[in-house]
Amino acid sequence: MRWSKALIPTHKEDPSDAETTSHKLMLRSGYIRKLTSGVYNYLPLGRRALLKVEAIVREEMDAVGCQEILMPVLSPSELWKETGRWDVYGKELWRVRDRNSREFALGPTHEEVVTDIVRNEVRSYRELPFTLYQIQTKFRDELRPRFGIVRSREFLMKDAYSFHRDEESLDETYKSICDAYTRIFERCSLTFRPVEAATGAIGGSHSHEFMVLSDTGESEIIVCECGYAATDERAEGAVDPHPCDEAPGEMERVDTPGMKTIEQVSEFLGIEPHKLVKTIIYEADGRTVAALVRGDREINEAKLSMALKADLVVPAPPDVIEKLTGAPVGFAGPVGLDGIDVIADHTVEPLVNVVVGGNAQDVHLKNVKPGRDFKVTAFHDIVLVRKGDRCARCGAELNSFRGIEVSQAFKLGTKYSSGMNATFLDEDGVAKPFIMGCYGLGVSRTVAAIIEQHNDKDGIVWPLSVAPFAVEILVVSMKSEECTTLADTLYTDLKTAGVEVLYDDRDDSAGVKFKDADLVGMPLRVTIGARGLKSGVVEARVRKTGEVSEIPVDDAVQGILHILETLR
């Protein structure tokens, strides 16, 4: 591609509305442009990077025997109502109507659609197992799109769905696809880590996420030196108890005007946060419950929903809280909270003389003792594990990292097949629901993750495997006919040799071109200038290392191919 004819609008300055490195760089280097919040145009370089990642994903999926299909973006609401997700998925599901007011969803994921295909077409266990996948634009009306294409409302995703006769078969495919994911991310030169994950809204029994390690990641992962790694939602760990051997005192009412948060109450009363108990009111599948955790800790809603055996657990809206506690949000407590279940974390059990909300405005209670002053329906592990807690497996201290979630795999079991009456006839003549797995991989997000990990102060530093072009030819001055003739020839010869080349043939000053070359980040830059030609060489510079080699003009193609080989 000749730069002079290409749409590669680079900018000298950072855009004002970008925060993260990858977002800034993709905008500055002319890879993407925002159309509206969370919706992006991919310009030529961005499109090429996306296609590179897509090709790797396709190769590895095909290599483990998956079959590519293409399902529609548009799917009728009836299908979503069959599984209940029309209601459960919430506002994130992008809904549209046709001219007859019939409702549709813009697909955020395709369990329903693929299950519909399979229930219509597959009858016998003899046809199992198999995996279908697609690479397609997905829509999610995110509450808060951010970080450019890391979290956008329209994005490119590879989603795969496997169908099985039994769990063993699912386990096998699950593993082979996780292995394929490992190869995909290795080929993208990413530093990543598969971690155990909570199952969330998609459902199912077992899940892993692949996390690209990055400080700008939105996810927190908990890791242990023993090899254990999980998302913070999923992580199990032992929280160090704060021993409490004081003699229990009399429960006492204290005024705490305007003190709503743990920090405020703690500071106001001069009592450490771990001697407070936090009471959060939730709605679990419509049922109101109170969840209790030690004041210095957070509640893990995923664990809470498992403890409650509920599908959907959300913090109760303020009006529900006010009606229940008789106080504004911030003063809820378990004492006298009759009629609803009170679930407490194990860390609450041994405490004495704690402070809790008083269920009245500007009132807390102190010297409260669980079990004596209020009843706990059940103790569960509902605390959010964090750095410094003890590994549940080996007891070592846990560490934490930030990560960008680039893929997630689920063992769905029969959640969708039973809900949609998708069955096959097994060997014993009995109709059974398909056992399913699903495997998502964010293609556009992966592109952003690669840039997040591969950049320097001058711009993007593409790994060769996903670079839009392998080589950029840079002609120092377009006024020198000797240089442009050589560059034209080299451009043609490299293309003939199968090398993807970006040829900066713009009549701009050398400085501009060097800066732009660094910014757009192709792995190898070949500079053609009068200086080198004097001694009959062109200069090849590796973007990543800055390493420069002089290649004789006569041997340029071979020399470049050789260097590219070392970059593989």
Add this chain to the structure above:
RNA sequence: CGGGGCGUGGCGCAGCCCGGUUAGCGCGCCUGCUUUGGGAGCAGGAAGUCGGAGGUUCGAAUCCUCUCGCCCCGACCA
């Protein structure tokens, strides 16, 4: 949805508080000449309904009301 911030040529910003002629600056863009090894120089030039609507005023980018859009924090979330 709650909190905060921002909308002024293509990009980045100033001006607004304290209303007053032709709305500035840097970059970019166009023309010409000179340049070309790390964001060139000189000369000339084009380009802005100051996000939109309404209001106050002799007069609004500036003050008021409403509205739309964008960003950040939170809540929420494959």
